[in-house]
Amino acid sequence: xxxxxxxxIALIGIGLIGSSLGxxxxxxxxxxxxxxFAQTPETRExxxxxxxVDEVHxxxxxxxxxxxxxxxxxxxxxxxxxxxxxxxLLAPGxxxxxxxxxxxxxxxxVAPHMPVGVHLIPGHPVAGTEQSGxxxxxxxxxxxxxxxxxxxxxxxxxxxxxxxxxxRACGSDVEFMKPDHHDLVLAITSHIPHLIAYNIVGTAxxxxxxxxxxxxxxxxxxxxxxxRIAASDPTMxxxxxxxxxxxxxxxxxxxxxxLTDLQRAIRRGDSDRLFEIFTNTRSIRxxxxxxxxxxxxxxxxxxxxxx
Amino acid sequence: xxxxxxxxIALIGIGLIGSSLGxxxxxxxxxxxxxxFAQTPETRExxxxxxxVDEVHxxxxxxxxxxxxxxxxxxxxxxxxxxxxxxxLLAPGxxxxxxxxxxxxxxxxVAPHMPVGVHLIPGHPVAGTEQSGxxxxxxxxxxxxxxxxxxxxxxxxxxxxxxxxxxRACGSDVEFMKPDHHDLVLAITSHIPHLIAYNIVGTAxxxxxxxxxxxxxxxxxxxxxxxRIAASDPTMxxxxxxxxxxxxxxxxxxxxxxLTDLQRAIRRGDSDRLFEIFTNTRSIRxxxxxxxxxxxxxxxxxxxxxx
Numbered sequence: 001x002x003x004x005x006x007x008x009i010a011l012i013g014i015g016l017i018g019s020s021l022g023x024x025x026x027x028x029x030x031x032x033x034x035x036x037f038a039q040t041p042e043t044r045e046x047x048x049x050x051x052x053v054d055e056v057h058x059x060x061x062x063x064x065x066x067x068x069x070x071x072x073x074x075x076x077x078x079x080x081x082x083x084x085x086x087x088x089l090l091a092p093g094x095x096x097x098x099x100x101x102x103x104x105x106x107x108x109x110v111a112p113h114m115p116v117g118v119h120l121i122p123g124h125p126v127a128g129t130e131q132s133g134x135x136x137x138x139x140x141x142x143x144x145x146x147x148x149x150x151x152x153x154x155x156x157x158x159x160x161x162x163x164x165x166x167x168r169a170c171g172s173d174v175e176f177m178k179p180d181h182h183d184l185v186l187a188i189t190s191h192i193p194h195l196i197a198y199n200i201v202g203t204a205x206x207x208x209x210x211x212x213x214x215x216x217x218x219x220x221x222x223x224x225x226x227x228r229i230a231a232s233d234p235t236m237x238x239x240x241x242x243x244x245x246x247x248x249x250x251x252x253x254x255x256x257x258x259l260t261d262l263q264r265a266i267r268r269g270d271s272d273r274l275f276e277i278f279t280n281t282r283s284i285r286x287x288x289x290x291x292x293x294x295x296x297x298x299x300x301x302x303x304x305x306x307x
Numbered sequence: 308x309x310x311x312x313x314x315x316i317a318l319i320g321i322g323l324i325g326s327s328l329g330x331x332x333x334x335x336x337x338x339x340x341x342x343x344f345a346q347t348p349e350t351r352e353x354x355x356x357x358x359x360v361d362e363v364h365x366x367x368x369x370x371x372x373x374x375x376x377x378x379x380x381x382x383x384x385x386x387x388x389x390x391x392x393x394x395x396l397l398a399p400g401x402x403x404x405x406x407x408x409x410x411x412x413x414x415x416x417v418a419p420h421m422p423v424g425v426h427l428i429p430g431h432p433v434a435g436t437e438q439s440g441x442x443x444x445x446x447x448x449x450x451x452x453x454x455x456x457x458x459x460x461x462x463x464x465x466x467x468x469x470x471x472x473x474x475r476a477c478g479s480d481v482e483f484m485k486p487d488h489h490d491l492v493l494a495i496t497s498h499i500p501h502l503i504a505y506n507i508v509g510t511a512x513x514x515x516x517x518x519x520x521x522x523x524x525x526x527x528x529x530x531x532x533x534x535r536i537a538a539s540d541p542t543m544x545x546x547x548x549x550x551x552x553x554x555x556x557x558x559x560x561x562x563x564x565x566l567t568d569l570q571r572a573i574r575r576g577d578s579d580r581l582f583e584i585f586t587n588t589r590s591i592r593x594x595x596x597x598x599x600x601x602x603x604x605x606x607x608x609x610x611x612x613x614x
Contacts, residue, residue, distance in 0.1 A: 077578075101528070126528050130592070145527060175524075185517050188510070190528025195569060196503055197529070201588040203495070203558075203565045210492050216591070216598050217482075220452060221408070221433050221497025222504070224601050225532055231592035234585035241573045241581055251510075252570055256563065258510045262502060263559055266548045271384075274548055278541035281508040284523070285437075285538035291523050294531050 004031050005166050010067035011036045012060045012082055013074035014047045015233070016128060017099045019137025021071060022052025024170045027139045037063035038134075046134045060086050064094075069166065072098035076105060077239035083113035092117030095163055099125055101186060101236075103150040103179035105243035111152070119159040122179060124148045124186070125172060132233040143171035144292070150179040180247075187247035191240055192255055195248065197229035198237070311338050312473050317374035318343045319367045319389055320381035321354040322540070323435060324406045326444025328378060329359025331477045334446045344370035345441075353441045367393050371401075376473065379405035383412060384546035390420035399424030402470055406432055408493060408543075410457040410486035412550035418459070426466040429486060431455045431493070432479060439540040450478035451599070457486040487554075494554035498547055499562055502555065504536035505544070 009031040011018045018036070025031050036053035037060045038044045044056045057063040064070050064086045072079055079098065090096065096118055098106055106122040114120045127145035129136065147167040151160050164174040177185070204215045204223065215223065241248055265273040288294050316338040318325045325343070332338050343360035344367045345351045351363045364370040371377050371393045379386055386405065397403065403425055405413055413429040421427045434452035436443065454474040458467050471481040484492070511522045511530065522530065548555055572580040595601050 126525050128528075146525060148525075181516075185521050185525055186528060188514060188517055189522055189525045189530040193507060193529035193533055196507060196566070198585055198588050199566045199569055200500060200503060200562055201591050202584055203562045205587065205591055207495060207558075207561065209488075210495055212591070212594075214492050215496055216594050216600065218433050218453060218455075218492055218496045219595050219598075219600050221435075221493060222500035222536055223496040224595055225536060226500055227588070227592040227595055228601075229529055229532060230585075230588035232585075232589075234582050234589065237585050238578050238581040242576055242578055245573055245576070248573060249570065251514075252566075252573075254514065255507055255510050256566065259503070259506045259559075259563065262506050262509075263556065266552055266555060266559075269549055269552070271545050271549055274545040275541050277509055278505055278537075278539075278544050280512065281505050281534070281537035282539075282541065284508050284512055284519070285534040287519075288523050288526050288531055288534055291526075293523065293526050294535075 004029055005162070005169060006031045006069040008033050008035060008067045009069045009071065010034075010064045011053060012063060012070065012072045012086070013078075014038045014043055014052065014056075014134050015073065016132050016136040017125065017141075018071075018073035019047065019050060019052045019134040020139065020141040021073065021137075021170070022047070022050075023137055023139035024142060026051065028169055030166060030169050031069070035063045035065075035067060043134055050134055050137075052134060052137065061089050064089055068094055069163075070094060070096045072096070072100070072110070075233075075236045075239040076100040076102055076243050077235075079106060080109035080113075083110040087113035087115060090115055090118045093119075095119045095121060095159055097121050097123045097163055099123065101190065101240045102244040103148075103182045107152060107179055119156060120152070121155060121160055121163050122150045123163065123167070124150070124182065125167070126190075127172075128232075130228050130231040132236070140171070142167070145172050146175055147172035148175050148177050148182055150177050150182050183244050183247045184251070187244060187251040191244055191248050192251050194229055194232060194237055195241065195252070196255070197226040200226050201230040311336055312469070312476060313338045313376040315340050315342060315374045316376045316378065317341075317371045318360060319370060319377065319379045319393070320385075321345045321350055321359060321363075321441050322380065323439050323443040324432065324448075325378075325380035326354065326357060326359045326441040327446065327448040328380065328444075328477070329354070329357075330444055330446035331449060333358065335476055337473060337476050338376070342370045342372075342374060350441055357441055357444075359441060359444065368396050371396055375401055376470075377401060377403045379403070379407070379417070382540075382543045382546040383407040383409055383550050384542075386413060387416040387420075390417040394420035394422060397422055397425045400426075402426045402428060402466055404428050404430045404470055406430065408497065408547045409551040410489040414459060414486055426463060427459070428462060428467055428470050429457045430470065430474070431457070431489065432474070433497075434479075435539075437535050437538040439543070447478070449474070452479050453482055454479035455482050455484050455489055457484050457489050459486075490551050490554045491558070494551060494558040498551055498555050499558050501536055501539060501544055502548065502559065503562070504533040507533050508537040
């Protein structure tokens with residue numbers, strides 16, 4: 001086996017993403033050792049039992065000691081506190097990155113706590129499932145998925161390349177973006193879809209004329225797919241919306257504007273307009289399949305084999 | 308093999324549902340023969356080649372001759388014209404049903420054209436995929452799915468039971484409902500989810516600051532799941548919204564009311580409210596899995612085996 005990319009990688013937070021990282025790092029020999037931090041004793045025990053870390057600590061400060069790569073895998077809302085805690089303990093030359101779904105907020109929360117000589121390079125692997133916790137992780141999660149790095153101006157290109165090499169070794173394709181542009185792109189491709197899914201599932205649970213049991217019983221008609229997304233980790237998503245407020249509100253404004261147009265077309269019985277809208281959307285699906293981000297196999301919610 | 312349930316079943320329209328019916332009828336010997344009608348020569352040829360019908364006709368009128376079960380499988384918007392065409396040719400005792408996603412409109416469109424002695428029993432198999440056309444059909448589509456029948460008052464219970472037995476033989480669980488209640492239930496479980504999916508995919512295709520290529524590239528974050536739903540047949544869905552206008556607008560009103568509440572929570576940075584909403588929705592997912600309408604396997608869009 002080749003020399004590992006890093007001496008010691010510290011995983012701060014061991015949920016779906018942290019544990020998936022632990023699996024792939026071990027499987028592909030990407031670090032000499034993996035230290036980890038998790039807040040609860042249960043997660044710490046599970047992380048050891050699953051062998052996604054070599055050692056697990058009760059504080060983030062203890063976990064980063066000796067690490068040359070630190071990856072923040074907690075919900076984004078915890079980043080400022082974690083950064084304040086670990087900052088004084090980071091050795092010069094350490095790369096600090098994260099896996100959060102928003103990126104401008106990482107710069108704001110984490111950068112002020114980083115000592116001179118530490119390389120902060122925010123990152124976001126665009127990968128996940130609706131499940132959470134250390135047992136949900138698996139080594140192939142990042143395979144053929146994009147990982148977006150949003151380095152700040154002035155970051156050492158060699159360190160950026162080192163982090164990019166790590167993500168490529170995890171199976172990802174690496175892309176670079178400005179933090180604010182990342183937050184806009186993800187607002188429409190991820191945050192708004194989640195918000196809408198959460199919203200319709202909430203609406204359906206609170207109707208007078210249709211019971212929740214009926215909604216559940218007949219969910220195969222489309223609703224079920226939304227519940228999958230709306231089953232994602234509540235803490236993570238709360239933090240995403242709080243920390244990407246401006247981009248989310250901007251995209252939400254566009255969404256509701258378009259929805260009002262669609263509503264008017266239905267009220268007026270404007271079938272031509274409806275047909276036109278529904279035809280355009282079909283071609284976008286085709287382009288996503290062509291781009292290799294989806295398979296063409298029809299999905300009606302009853303896969304037996306899982307992922 | 309036991310005596311078939313029907314002498315001759317006529318499939319009026321041979322798309323995803325019609326061809327799936329053809330497959331399951333043949334596979335399980337549910338009819339002596341299957342006649343079919345499709346509008347285009349291409350579909351007629353494919354239907355014969357796929358052996359989903361024994362004979363195929365250029366008019367619906369020709370297809371229903373001799374049939375003791377007629378199943379309307381065209382988009383709902385064509386029902387009135389089809390009913391007017393076939394009405395005079397239906398033999399007394401024939402059961403006429405349909406597979407449309409709205410049910411009050413079937414009564415309005417079809418009932419006036421039915422001669423005395425013909426049994427109109429509207430129906431809706433809650434099953435489908437995002438694909439369309441005769442090649443998309445498969446015999447297992449209805450397996451373990453609900454089929455909702457919405458018989459009108461005064462319909463002969465024996466005929467209802469005969470049609471229910473047919474659907475059970477196709478693998479479905481049969482449920483009964485009033486047409487207007489069906490339309491409300493399906494508005495929230497199916498029509499609104501489709502409308503929202505169509506809408507966000509449309510919004511994403513027309514943004515100034517984020518390109519369509521970026522949306523496609525990073526679609527794995529949630530957006531992709533919406534494109535699957537928004538790839539459904541445009542004609543079918545145009546007709547659903549036109550023919551279930553009142554229930555759709557009512558449910559859409561509820562949805563946008565809740566979305567405004569969520570938007571306000573984000574604007575105000577009300578994390579407790581967001582966490583509360585996102586936690587409730589997770590439990591609904593769990594109940595859908597418990598109800599057998601979904602598997603627990605995580606889905607991140609890369610099934611290799613298809614359905």
